[in-house]
Amino acid sequence: MALDRELDKTKVMFIDTCRRLLELGELSEEEYLGICDLLDRLDELDKESFEQELRRISRGLSDLIS
Amino acid sequence: MNSSEVMQDFDLPMDLAAERQVLGILIKHPSQVDQVADRLRPSHFVDLGHRRIYEIILDLYHKQGRISYSQIYNRLVAEGVESPAELLIALTESFVSLSELEPCVEILIRQEGLRRIIKACDTIRAMALDPKAEDLAALQARAQELIFDATQAQGGPENEVKNLLEVLSQCYLNLLRRREGQEDAYGLSVRFPSIDGMTTGFKKKDLIILAARPSMGKTALLLNMVTNVAKRGIPVLVFSLEMDAEQLGDRIVLSELFTYKQDGQHVVSAHEYQTKLSDEQFQLTQKVFNDLYHLPIAIVDKRGLTVAEIRAKARRFKAENPDLGLIVIDYLQLIKPPGNANRSWALIVGEMVRELRDLAGELDVPLILCSQLNRGVESRENKRPMMSDLRDSGNIEEFADVVMFLYRDDYYYPELAREKGTEGLAEVIFAKQRKGATGVVQLRFIKEYTRFIEETKRQVEVAHGAR
Numbered sequence: 001m002a003l004d005r006e007l008d009k010t011k012v013m014f015i016d017t018c019r020r021l022l023e024l025g026e027l028s029e030e031e032y033l034g035i036c037d038l039l040d041r042l043d044e045l046d047k048e049s050f051e052q053e054l055r056r057i058s059r060g061l062s063d064l065i066s
Numbered sequence: 067m068n069s070s071e072v073m074q075d076f077d078l079p080m081d082l083a084a085e086r087q088v089l090g091i092l093i094k095h096p097s098q099v100d101q102v103a104d105r106l107r108p109s110h111f112v113d114l115g116h117r118r119i120y121e122i123i124l125d126l127y128h129k130q131g132r133i134s135y136s137q138i139y140n141r142l143v144a145e146g147v148e149s150p151a152e153l154l155i156a157l158t159e160s161f162v163s164l165s166e167l168e169p170c171v172e173i174l175i176r177q178e179g180l181r182r183i184i185k186a187c188d189t190i191r192a193m194a195l196d197p198k199a200e201d202l203a204a205l206q207a208r209a210q211e212l213i214f215d216a217t218q219a220q221g222g223p224e225n226e227v228k229n230l231l232e233v234l235s236q237c238y239l240n241l242l243r244r245r246e247g248q249e250d251a252y253g254l255s256v257r258f259p260s261i262d263g264m265t266t267g268f269k270k271k272d273l274i275i276l277a278a279r280p281s282m283g284k285t286a287l288l289l290n291m292v293t294n295v296a297k298r299g300i301p302v303l304v305f306s307l308e309m310d311a312e313q314l315g316d317r318i319v320l321s322e323l324f325t326y327k328q329d330g331q332h333v334v335s336a337h338e339y340q341t342k343l344s345d346e347q348f349q350l351t352q353k354v355f356n357d358l359y360h361l362p363i364a365i366v367d368k369r370g371l372t373v374a375e376i377r378a379k380a381r382r383f384k385a386e387n388p389d390l391g392l393i394v395i396d397y398l399q400l401i402k403p404p405g406n407a408n409r410s411w412a413l414i415v416g417e418m419v420r421e422l423r424d425l426a427g428e429l430d431v432p433l434i435l436c437s438q439l440n441r442g443v444e445s446r447e448n449k450r451p452m453m454s455d456l457r458d459s460g461n462i463e464e465f466a467d468v469v470m471f472l473y474r475d476d477y478y479y480p481e482l483a484r485e486k487g488t489e490g491l492a493e494v495i496f497a498k499q500r501k502g503a504t505g506v507v508q509l510r511f512i513k514e515y516t517r518f519i520e521e522t523k524r525q526v527e528v529a530h531g532a533r
Contacts, residue, residue, distance in 0.1 A: 013155070
């Protein structure tokens with residue numbers, strides 16, 4: 001359960017960071033919304049699928065994370 | 067909006083931790099929104115940020131959208147909420163398990179109930195201290211309303227949805243009680259068999275209109291029904307806006323004196339009652355008083371009451387007398403309308419009638435409301451009242467469950483009635499009855515004693531034969 005809560009906390013922090021990148025012009029609106037959608041479906045994806053989807057949505061962000 | 071802004075002051079009952087727990091659980095387990103949506107309102111959350119988040123959750127829920135941290139975060143950003151991430155992170159850390167939801171919801175409901183009571187008390191205090199305050203009776207009525215509204219159960223639809231099994235079980239119980247004689251008919255009997263036959267008893271929560279032209283006998287019939295009900299030990303509350311309590315008392319005594327005339331005993335006429343009685347007549351009248359003293363009839367004879375004041379007094383009486391079985395009001399046109407009467411008279415009257423119907427529902431009793439009819443009937447050859455005559459007096463008909471008109475031929479044609487032998491013959495015209503048939507029943511009016519009695523069929527035939 002603690003892990004679950006940490007994950008939710010991480011999601012919120014991640015969205016917040018992406019929002020700031022959007023405001024700085026580092027992400028487009030489309031990329032940002034794609035990321036939000038991806039995070040909402042996180043439970044349905046394994047690590048590999050997540051990285052694949054993220055790369056598809058935003059190459060730049062994917063490179064930044066990896 | 068500052069995300070951690072809290073309404074009013076910190077002395078109010080509140081539990082911010084419980085608010086966070088509820089919101090955290092609902093976002094993590096959106097299926098639980100079903101369990102709380104009909105009980106929890108945004109006002110249950112004191113923190114404005116929490117309140118806004120709950121509103122968003124409800125909005126997403128009703129639009130069948132996805133409830134997630136990202137959805138809520140984006141909505142908060144769009145509304146310009148500062149530090150939405152900080153607000154939401156606090157929610158992620160707020161709870162441990164799903165089982166915390168129900169206790170926390172109960173806490174929020176309780177705290178909100180306490181806040182409403184405190185707010186009502188603050189308002190009442192301010193009203194009482196205001197040098198420009200209204201008169202005391204109006205102030206008391208307003209205070210009662212505020213407290214009543216604050217203490218009304220705020221239960222949601224879960225208390226209102228009943229399955230058919232539950233409903234039919236209650237109907238079956240009622241049927242058994244009637245079969246075993248534990249209940250009078252289906253509703254409240256007024257011990258006029260012809261009226262009871264039409265209505266099967268006046269039903270709880272029903273608004274019954276008794277309308278007629280002035281001096282037709284509305285008050286007499288009303289008091290006869292009141293006395294008949296009270297004789298069975300059922301408390302009755304009478305609002306008399308025209309006659310004072312002593313006048314009503316005298317009418318009740320006079321009406322009962324007729325019983326002795328019917329029994330062939332020594333008579334006390336209305337004139338004698340109002341002037342001077344012999345010793346024997348005095349003893350008889352004393353007996354009537356002794357029989358009547360214990361009747362559970364309460365009378366409010368204050369003039370110029372508003373509906374709010376009537377409601378306040380009725381609620382207080384019901385609280386002190388849970389067995390209250392009937393409320394009667396004589397009569398509608400003497401009820402003081404609200405101060406801000408910028409609408410048509412018909413609408414004002416309609417609203418007053420609707421509020422009285424709601425009062426009957428709230429107190430779970432039948433409420434008989436007398437109403438005068440305007441002169442429109444007099445322009446017709448057949449002067450029997452119709453529904454259109456009631457409409458001329460205002461929007462009354464639509465809120466009534468039963469509409470009864472009272473009519474006597476001898477009111478308009480006394481000599482003709484005397485010749486035909488129909489003097490005193492009265493018609494109670496059931497022009498509307500939601501739960502029963504419409505039609506006409508006949509009574510006989512003994513004017514001198516302000517008493518209505520049953521008109522037997524034989525007497526009707528004799529009367530008709532005499533024409």
